[in-house]
Amino acid sequence: MQIEPLKQKYEQCLRDFLTQLQAIHIDQLERKWITISLLVIGLFVGIITIDAFFHGVNPPSKVETIDSASLHLNKEFAEDNLGVQVDDKGAIIIRMVAGRYSFFPKHIDVPAETPLTFRWVSMDVLHGVHIPMTNMSTMIVPGYVAEITTTFPKPGEYPVLCNEFCGLGHNHMWSNISVIAKEDWTAPVKSPVKGGSNNE
């Protein structure tokens, strides 16, 4: 294909467009509001960019699927495997299930100032999870595993809130996590996660 004529055609189009744009009469007041709205858009895009690159606020990018209907069976999210576990590399993995209207397990203890990887699944409908003062804010979509790594800055009680409307009990769907000083926290003694892959 000939590139040159195509390029000329597009350049001509662009020139025509700019001439037409200049010919439009824009009122002074209108111009002012256009500028304000562009500045507002710029501000929001700026906030999103800063959050993404400097505060680690990102959508979970890993598309990992799971069968929500069989969570309770003997697989990764079976009841015995839920809660805090330390894997063989020393990483702390927390598995939690969201369901109308609670997060399970109801209560966990985790260390402060330590990277924690949360793996969330929904057993029924769309839920969300938000933990103030951390970068934890994600949707929990049925059929997918939402994985987020976060760190709690200091010890205390942190609320865990559902932030997607999931039914009449949505307002009451919250629990809390006890964050303990790093030195005082001991890993729970548990059998390793059994049941193999989620998608067999």
Ligand code: CUA
């Ligand atoms: Cu779960 Cu709202």
